[in-house]
Amino acid sequence: MRQLVFVQNNQVITDSLTIAEMFGKEHKNVLRDITTQIEYAGPEFSQLNFEPSEYRVRGKQYLKFNLSEEAFALVVFSYNTKEAVQTKIKFIQEFKRMQEYIQKKEQSEHDPVELALQTSLKNYQEIKTIKGDVEFLKDHMRIDGAQEFALNSQGKSKVFEVLGGFNSSAYKAVSRKAFGELWRDFKRHFQLPRYSELPKTKFDDAVYFISKWRPSTSLEIEIESYNKQSQLKLVK
Helix, strand or coil: CCCEEEECCEEEEHHHHHHHHHCCCCCCHHHEEEEEHHHHHCCHHHHHHHHEEEEEEECEEEEEEEEEEHHHHHCCCCCCHHHHHHHHHHHHHHHHCCCCCHHHHHHHCCHHHHHHHHHHHHHHHHHHHHHHHHHHHHHCCCCCHHHHHHHHHHHHHHHHHCCCCCCHHHHHHHHHHHHHHHHHHHHHHHHCHHHHEEEEEHHHHHHHHHHHHCCHHHHHHHHHHHHHHHHHHHHH
């Protein structure tokens, strides 16, 4: 397996080429993600945690970035497939292992008893940190394809219900408006740019939201109007 992290100037880092390879992404797309995070993070953080560098391929120089653990976490935060989360966990563990290696090397000349105590304490703290990182990743995983399909199907059923069925006059006239209003309300409620970015931990809340959703008053009046017109035609 490719070395995930390495030591440079006594600091543990990874680089954009390693991230691209391990997450199965094109390097240019990783560079784009890094550029976005540099813009968001601002110069003070970026200068300390993102280091422009170069690599050579067939005699030509190309841009890459070296990243600290904090910079790595920012860039890969949104990579949330099951495989990507497992890869992030490997990176986190490797950062911790390499940092421990550096610190042990620096402490090699210290008192053996003191060193043993410090190492034990550090190992305990690192285990707690890794567990916290893993829990954080789990809490921020997005819904998978099956859950997205389930929400989409429930949304369709809910719109069919409020419009009076697939064959109703209201469905033919305002179904697009109703679907748009449902998902707009959904995204506003959960503060999402797209409903597919819903965290897994919010899935049950999302199912409940759709079950309780009602169209706006103006749309509900439109639905009643179209369906009444249809009923009157049938009576005549």
